[in-house]
Amino acid sequence: MVDRSASRGNAGYRAIADALREEIDKGGLPPGSKVPSENELMSTYGVEQPTARRALDVLKNEGLIVARRGAGTFVREFRLYRRRSPARLAESGWGAGGSIWTSDDAERHTSVDSIEITTVDAPDHVAAVLELADGAKALVRRRRYLVDDTPVQFATSYYPEHLVRGTRVAEANTGTGGVYARLAELGHRPVNFREELRARMPRDSETKLLELAQGTPVIMVVRTAFTAKGQAVEVNEMILDASSYILEYDFTSNESN
Amino acid sequence: MVDRSASRGNAGYRAIADALREEIDKGGLPPGSKVPSENELMSTYGVEQPTARRALDVLKNEGLIVARRGAGTFVREFRLYRRRSPARLAESGWGAGGSIWTSDDAERHTSVDSIEITTVDAPDHVAAVLELADGAKALVRRRRYLVDDTPVQFATSYYPEHLVRGTRVAEANTGTGGVYARLAELGHRPVNFREELRARMPRDSETKLLELAQGTPVIMVVRTAFTAKGQAVEVNEMILDASSYILEYDFTSNESN
DNA sequence: TAGTGGTCTAGACCACAGC
DNA sequence: CTGTGGTCTAGACCACTAC
Numbered sequence: 001m002v003d004r005s006a007s008r009g010n011a012g013y014r015a016i017a018d019a020l021r022e023e024i025d026k027g028g029l030p031p032g033s034k035v036p037s038e039n040e041l042m043s044t045y046g047v048e049q050p051t052a053r054r055a056l057d058v059l060k061n062e063g064l065i066v067a068r069r070g071a072g073t074f075v076r077e078f079r080l081y082r083r084r085s086p087a088r089l090a091e092s093g094w095g096a097g098g099s100i101w102t103s104d105d106a107e108r109h110t111s112v113d114s115i116e117i118t119t120v121d122a123p124d125h126v127a128a129v130l131e132l133a134d135g136a137k138a139l140v141r142r143r144r145y146l147v148d149d150t151p152v153q154f155a156t157s158y159y160p161e162h163l164v165r166g167t168r169v170a171e172a173n174t175g176t177g178g179v180y181a182r183l184a185e186l187g188h189r190p191v192n193f194r195e196e197l198r199a200r201m202p203r204d205s206e207t208k209l210l211e212l213a214q215g216t217p218v219i220m221v222v223r224t225a226f227t228a229k230g231q232a233v234e235v236n237e238m239i240l241d242a243s244s245y246i247l248e249y250d251f252t253s254n255e256s257n
Numbered sequence: 258m259v260d261r262s263a264s265r266g267n268a269g270y271r272a273i274a275d276a277l278r279e280e281i282d283k284g285g286l287p288p289g290s291k292v293p294s295e296n297e298l299m300s301t302y303g304v305e306q307p308t309a310r311r312a313l314d315v316l317k318n319e320g321l322i323v324a325r326r327g328a329g330t331f332v333r334e335f336r337l338y339r340r341r342s343p344a345r346l347a348e349s350g351w352g353a354g355g356s357i358w359t360s361d362d363a364e365r366h367t368s369v370d371s372i373e374i375t376t377v378d379a380p381d382h383v384a385a386v387l388e389l390a391d392g393a394k395a396l397v398r399r400r401r402y403l404v405d406d407t408p409v410q411f412a413t414s415y416y417p418e419h420l421v422r423g424t425r426v427a428e429a430n431t432g433t434g435g436v437y438a439r440l441a442e443l444g445h446r447p448v449n450f451r452e453e454l455r456a457r458m459p460r461d462s463e464t465k466l467l468e469l470a471q472g473t474p475v476i477m478v479v480r481t482a483f484t485a486k487g488q489a490v491e492v493n494e495m496i497l498d499a500s501s502y503i504l505e506y507d508f509t510s511n512e513s514n
Numbered sequence: 515t516a517g518t519g520g521t522c523t524a525g526a527c528c529a530c531a532g533c
Numbered sequence: 534c535t536g537t538g539g540t541c542t543a544g545a546c547c548a549c550t551a552c
Contacts, residue, residue, distance in 0.1 A: 012540070021461070037518060048542050050307075053519080061318045061472075062458045069519045070550030080455075086508040101382075101453060101479075125358075195506045196358060198337075199456035199474045199499035201319045204278070215318075217456045217474035217499065222358075242456035242474065249452045249506045251343040269521070294537060305523050310538080326538045327531030 011045045016055035024064055024075055031077040035065055063215030063243065076213065076243075081108065081147050083240075084248045085195060101246050108147050115172045116142045119161055126158045126235050129224055137161035139170055141179075144209065151210045152244040157236040163188060179234070180225070188233045190225035195249075197221050199242060210241045217242040268302045273312035281321055281332055288334040292322055320472030320500065333470065333500075338365065338404050340497075341505045342452060358503050365404050372429045373399040376418055383415045383492050386481055394418040396427055398436075401466065408467045409501040414493040420445060436491070437482070445490045447482035452506075454478050456499060467498045474499040 011019075020036075023029050036044065041052035056073055059065045067073040080101065122130065122138035132138060138158045145153040157179070159169060168174050169182050180190055202210070202218045210218070219242050225234040240247075268276075277293075280286050293301065298309035313330055316322045324330040337358065379387065379395035389395060395415045402410040414436070416426060425431050426439050437447055459467070459475045467475070476499050482491040497504075 014540095018461070039518075048544090050522095050543095051541060054540085056519090062460075067519060068550080069548065070517080072518065072550095085506065086510055101455070192509050193507070195508075197454070197476075197504040197506075198358070198502070199476050201472050201474065203319075204275070215458050217458065219454075219456050245455070247454040249342065249454075249508075250450070251452075251506075251508060252449050253343055271521095296536080305525090307524095307541095308522060311521085313538090324538060325531080326529070327536075329531095329537065 011047065013047075013051050013054035013058065016041060016045055016047070016052070017058035020055065020059060021062075021064065024059075029075050031075050033075050034072045035059075035075060037072060060214045063213070063217075066213050078243055079148075080246050081152060081244050082246045082248055084250070086193075086250060109149070111146045111149075112143050113146060114142075114144050116140075117170060117172065118142075122158055129232050129235055130158060130160050131232065132160060139164050141169075147244065150244075152241045153238055154206070154209050155236060155238045157234055159234055163233065183225075183233055188227050188231070190233055191228050192226040192230075194224045194226070195221055196224075197247075202239075206239055210239070212241060213243070219245065219247070221247075268304065270304075270308050270311035270315065273298060273302050273304070273309070274315035277312065277316060278319075278321065281316075286332050288332050290332050291329045292316075292332060294329060317471045320470070320474075323470050335500055336405075337503050338409060338501050339503045339505055341507070343450075343507060366406070368403045368406075369400050370403060371399075371401050373397075374427060374429065375399075379415050386489050386492055387415060387417050388489065389417060396421050398426075404501065407501075409498045410495055411463070411466050412493060412495045414491055416491055420490065440482075440490055445484050445488070447490055448485050449483040449487075451481045451483070452478055453481075454504075459496075463496055467496070469498060470500070476502065476504070478504075 020029070024035075029035055035056070038049055038052040038056065041047070041055060042049055045052070056065065056067070060067065064076055065073050066076050118140050119137050120140050121127075121135075122132055122140075126138065127136075130138065139161045141155075141157045141159075143155055144151050145155065159179075163186065164170055164182075167182055167186065169179050174182055177184075183190060198220045199217050200220070202212055202216070206212065206218055212218070219240040221238040221240060223234070223236040223238070224232050225236075226232050277286070281292075286292055292313070295306055295309040295313065298304070298312060299306055302309070313322065313324070317324065321333055322330050323333050375397050376394050377397050378384075378392075379389055379397075383395065384393075387395065396418045398412075398414045398416075400412055401408050402412065416436075420443065421427055421439075424439055424443065426436050431439055434441075440447060455477045456474050457477070459469055459473070463469065463475055469475070476497040478495040478497060480491070480493040480495070481489050482493075483489050
């Protein structure tokens with residue numbers, strides 16, 4: 001038997017994590033503040049360093065704290081950016097103002113970097129939706145979105161190559177109105193949209209691309225754009241940093257749910 | 258210096274995790290299959306047990322594997338359930354079939370348990386949206402949704418208490434057409450809807466309620482229902498097991514990005 | 515230089531599943 | 534009973550930050 005009676009007695013790493021979490025929830029440790037170091041936890045709870053560390057690991061994986069080597073561990077701060085989907089509805093303003101979460105109303109600087117345009121064999125699930133014949137190619141546009149110079153989204157769009165060959169859709173600058181305006185000019189105006197969403201923990205490559213902190217999920221949004229005839233002309237796979245986004249969908253209905 | 262030259266030489270826990278992840282991605286370890294035990298990893302990579310364990314912890318936190326004490330650690334299997342939001346649109350079928358992810362098309366058994374109805378002071382952010390005067394109460398309906406007997410969602414709905422007092426909205430069984438039909442009869446038909454979404458790692462209570470595996474995010478969906486006059490008559494906060502859901506939003510637009 | 519987080523060894527004990 | 538995952542001690546070394 002081992003003597004575990006230190007300052008605050010014996011405690012497992014889960015109990016330590018619970019205590020810290022409660023302190024954070026309660027506001028005793030506000031966002032940005034420093035949480036006790038491993039050394040402090042060791043003496044406070046009478047545990048060894050690996051145990052103190054594991055307690056902090058729990059909260060890191062919950063996305064509540066971030067560690068900065070040499071500096072300390074801190075309660076995480078969030079800045080949320082709102083993405084409105086059928087943008088036209090939201091702007092026309094019924095129920096405007098009645099939002100549950102607040103996002104930065106002040107304008108934030110958004111930009112795009114690293115546009116990359118290639119022609120590839122589309123992945124099977126994309127080829128099926130775009131109804132690409134065997135061997136038909138897809139034009140791919142990849143780009144990363146930044147808000148206030150931090151990456152928040154990585155998007156990959158697929159188009160049937162034979163529809164957009166030699167047009168501005170295949171250029172970095174697609175002109176006013178963007179890709180959808182160009183598709184409309186080509187006789188393939190997108191009018192119906194489907195967005196499918198999932199959330200999951202990121203792959204390693206996504207963690208690097210979006211510079212994600214531990215414990216940050218990603219939201220996958222796949223938008224498919226259809227013409228009036230029902231033909232899919234775009235599949236856009238977006239990977240969003242879940243800690244940076246609120247997604248908003250507005251719709252009108254007679255019977256719903 | 259320590260001799261780390263075992264079977265496959267020295268490797269940090271990250272390298273071991275990377276190797277296993279690659280094996281999973283590549284299909285060498287299909288969903289449901291058993292991943293090497295801690296003992297096997299120790300001899301394969303020439304590390305001690307805590308190091309082998311940490312490698313597995315990485316993948317658990319990524320939601321790729323689940324451990325069953327005494328039995329082993331296994332590659333995770335997913336069963337996705339599709340939630341369509343403006344349901345009427347999806348059913349009317351433009352672009353039907355062109356979905357990126359497949360969900361179980363076979364009927365699955367869905368049910369609700371533990372309905373709980375109370376009257377409370379609404380949280381501030383809800384009171385603001387429902388425009389509740391100081392001291393005005395809210396009726397709260399809480400329930401948990403199951404699919405094939407596993408919990409997938411926990412929902413909390415708020416209504417202005419003075420609107421629904423003494424009606425079937427305050428009863429467990431709300432009758433055909435549900436709450437929205439009752440609200441319509443009361444002269445408060447909801448016609449416009451806003452859904453706001455976030456994804457994050459679960460709180461401890463949510464992990465228990467939804468029986469979430471490690472590395473499983475939750476999706477918070479907050480639906481606000483507005484009458485034609487723009488009054489909010491319901492706020493419904495849903496917590497979804499992200500590993501069980503695909504969310505789908507269909508909409509029509511003339512200009513949309 | 516002192517303090518902080520990050521990694522690892524070496525060895526121990528416990529709880530649980532499956533045979 | 535054996536093997537598996539889960540927890541913990543005790544002590545070491547490294548990499549980085551802030552002063």
